[in-house]
Amino acid sequence: MTDSARSLSDSFASVPVPKDAGFWRTMFAFVGPGWLVAVGYMDPGNWATDIAGGSAFGYTLLSVVLCSNLMAIVLQSLAARLGIGAGLDLAQACRANTSRPVNWALWALAEVAIIACDLAEVLGTAIALKLLFGLPLLYGVVLTVLDVFLILALQRYGFRKLEAFIGALLIVIAICFGFELVWANPDWAAAAGGLIPRPEIVTDPAKLYIAIGILGATVMPHNLYLHSSIVQTRAYEAGERERRRALTLATIDSTVALGLAFFINAAILILAAAAFHVAGRTDVADIEQAHELLAPMLGVGAAGVVFAIALLASGQNSTVTGTLAGQIVMEGFLNIRLPVWLRRLVTRAIAIVPAVVVVGMSGEGGATNLLVLSQVVLSLQLPFAVIPLVLLTGNRRVMGAFVAPRWLIALAWAIAAVIVALNGYLLWGTVAG
Incomplete structure (x- = not known):
């Protein structure tokens, strides 16, 4: 494979790995x-x-957060296996192993997922700016276009510096929720x-809708494309032994990181249950409303500010990874390489339009409903990323010696079946009213 065809070619094998080190x-x-x-x-x-x-439901849906996180660990390990074992990201592997109509369909669905994800980032960042600085939500939505320049500035300093920036913001979020x-x-x-x-999570339509939203927000389709690419930023030797070690260490890295993600997701739900549900406020589904109620209900004046700081850090972090995923999807499926700033502007513009329309027509209260809907859209798109991933990593022709073991593929198919079944149930319930 030529350098120009490499996934994220500017960052490919740019992070050195020490030889014969501990x-x-x-x-x-x-x-x-x-x-x-x-x-x-x-x-x-x-x-x-x-x-x-x-x-709304107290601690009941914590099990959904846990199960979603365990599913994510399995699926992300397969994404890393594809990137290291086959030397392809998921988009490239789909283009190389599917017909042109299927490839185009998968690309379109992946773009829908990235737009839905970017919509969440736009709204989350705009809400945080309003909570911290009083900026009207509509202005905050438009202001998020400036995130493009943040990405460009970060990428100038190399991939390792970008990872450090992300890690620092993750620590900020974790500390905030610890408090x-x-x-x-x-x-x-x-x-x-x-x-x-x-x-009851499956039998109660209201719980099922939020549960699928949690699943869509936790197991993110664009992350499968992202992970299969960025594991290739490490400069290790191409021998089978070295690649197997790389796969082991990459899997440890993602598993530990997803453990932190579980803590933060669980912390958000536990905080809402402890602060609102227990007090009888089962109607709190709005991020701004949660921010307003935290300080008086917890009796701590700083609670709302800390909450908003964590939200802003979350939105900025997601901006960076969403940009990378969009670049990987377009380059991998279509073999089209646009300047990063142009790719980001296009994606962000598409996300801003529905946000502006909803905020303008239904007021600022419609933002959270749009956020939840974006996560359900992500969940509905998820099978179209998961199924190709499982098929490819279980294919010896694609993976060679790194083909996933049968037990892992069986587990992944079970996860895919659960995702498809829940999504089908949600669609059926929506159509049937």
Whole structure:
């Protein structure tokens, strides 16, 4: 494969991996891609679904957060396997192994997912700007176009610096929610009970809608494309032994990072349950409403400010990874290489239009409903990323010696079946009223 055909060619094999070094030093060289992937599992879309679920149903949907996170760990390990074992990102592998009509269809669906994800980033960042600085939501939506210049500035300093920036913001988010949980003082026994799945989640349409939103917000389709590409930023030797070690370390990296993502998602839902549901405020499904109520209900004046800071950090982090995913999808499926600034402007413009329309027509209260809807759209698109991933990583012709073991493929197919079944049930329920 020529350099120009490499996934993210400017960053391919740009992060050196020390030779004959100890485990921890080598592990440190592989830390980074997993944290970029974890960003997508705690973006503003997660906030909307987790707050809605926690305030309405208490700790019940914690089991959905946990199951979604475990699904994500399995699927992201397959994405890393594809990138390292086949040397292709998911978009490239689809283009190389499907017919042109199928390839175009998968590309279109992937673009829909990225637009839905970008819509969540736009609204989340705009809401955070309003909460912190009083900026009207409509102006904040338009202002998010400036994120393009943030991406360009970060990429000038190299991929490792970009990973450090992401990691710093993740730490900020984790610290913020650590404080929030201390102030909320939740019922930890009840929270632990919420980790056990209950049949009512599937049988109750209201719970199922939020549950699928959580699934869509947690297992992000664009992350599968992203991860299969950015694991190739490490400069390791091409031998089978070295690649197997790279796969092991990349899987550890993503698993640990997704553990942090689970903590933050669970913290948001637990905070909503402890602050709102327990007090009888089961109607809180709006990020702004949650921000306004946190300080008086927790009795801590700083609670709202800390909440808004974490939201802003989340939106900015998601902006970076969403841009990379969009670049990977377009280059991989279509073999078209646009300047990053142009690609970002196009994606952001498409996301801004529905946000401006909704905010302009229904007022600022419609923003959270649009956030939740964007996550359901992501979940509906998810099978069209998961199924090709499982098919490709289980294909020895594509993967060679790195073909996924049968038990892993069986587990991945079970996950895919659950995702398809839940999405089908949601569509049937929507059509049937």
